[in-house]
Amino acid sequence: DTGVSQNPRHKITKRGQNVTFRCDPISEHNRLYWYRQTLGQGPEFLTYFQNEAQLEKSRLLSDRFSAERPKGSFSTLEIQRTEQGDSAMYLCASSLGDSTSETQYFGPGTRLLVL
Amino acid sequence: AQSVTQLDSQVPVFEEAPVELRCNYSSSVSVYLFWYVQYPNQGLQLLLKYLSGSTLVESINGFEAEFNKSQTSFHLRKPSVHISDTAEYFCAAIPTSGYSTLTFGKGTMLLVSP
Numbered sequence: 001d002t003g004v005s006q007n008p009r010h011k012i013t014k015r016g017q018n019v020t021f022r023c024d025p026i027s028e029h030n031r032l033y034w035y036r037q038t039l040g041q042g043p044e045f046l047t048y049f050q051n052e053a054q055l056e057k058s059r060l061l062s063d064r065f066s067a068e069r070p071k072g073s074f075s076t077l078e079i080q081r082t083e084q085g086d087s088a089m090y091l092c093a094s095s096l097g098d099s100t101s102e103t104q105y106f107g108p109g110t111r112l113l114v115l
Numbered sequence: 116a117q118s119v120t121q122l123d124s125q126v127p128v129f130e131e132a133p134v135e136l137r138c139n140y141s142s143s144v145s146v147y148l149f150w151y152v153q154y155p156n157q158g159l160q161l162l163l164k165y166l167s168g169s170t171l172v173e174s175i176n177g178f179e180a181e182f183n184k185s186q187t188s189f190h191l192r193k194p195s196v197h198i199s200d201t202a203e204y205f206c207a208a209i210p211t212s213g214y215s216t217l218t219f220g221k222g223t224m225l226l227v228s229p
Contacts, residue, residue, distance in 0.1 A: 042219030
């Protein structure tokens with residue numbers, strides 16, 4: 001396993017711009033998760049996919065946020081019209097199988113700074 | 116819904132001293148419990164997890180955690196810490212069934228000094 005990878009690792013953008021992050025899960029992992037982590041907080045769930053189906057979305061995921069996993073492999077998270085409050089670390093995780101007991105493996109994260 | 120509370124935001128200890136990082140959870144359904152560790156500038160890594168069976172679970176690097184259902188706790192312990200254990204530790208819970216995801220605590224920063 002090469003692990004979960006995320007790109008870019010860092011992103012600085014101006015308020016109002018759109019940004020897109022990519023996550024490549026561990027090969028053959030059918031579940032993929034997005035979390036957001038702000039300073040002094042634990043990761044907070046945003047959304048998750050089983051294969052290409054988006055099964056759950058948090059209330060944290062406003063209309064400006066959209067996530068896709070078109071072929072059940074990599075995923076993208078887009079934030080439109082960024083706001084300063086969107087500044088955070090965005091984490092991606094993947095897991096194998098359908099049980100909640102399966103370990104979620106996390107990527108290194110994408111740190112977003114909105115100026 | 117479930118919630119996870121980590122009672123200490125920072126725990127400073129000296130090398131070779133014992134340490135306990137506290138975690139309490141609240142849930143209306145059965146949950147699995149996890150401890151993740153985040154070293155500086157790295158992603159979260161699973162340290163250990165409790166699914167069922169023995170209430171004491173161990174990691175490969177000397178940490179252990181005990182599930183206590185009556186006290187709804189899952190405290191993490193190590194009898195003798197190393198400098199390299201300096202990291203942030205997150206406790207997390209997930210329901211045992213249904214569509215759901217991990218709920219994390221706010222984390223505890225373990226600072227090990229020589």
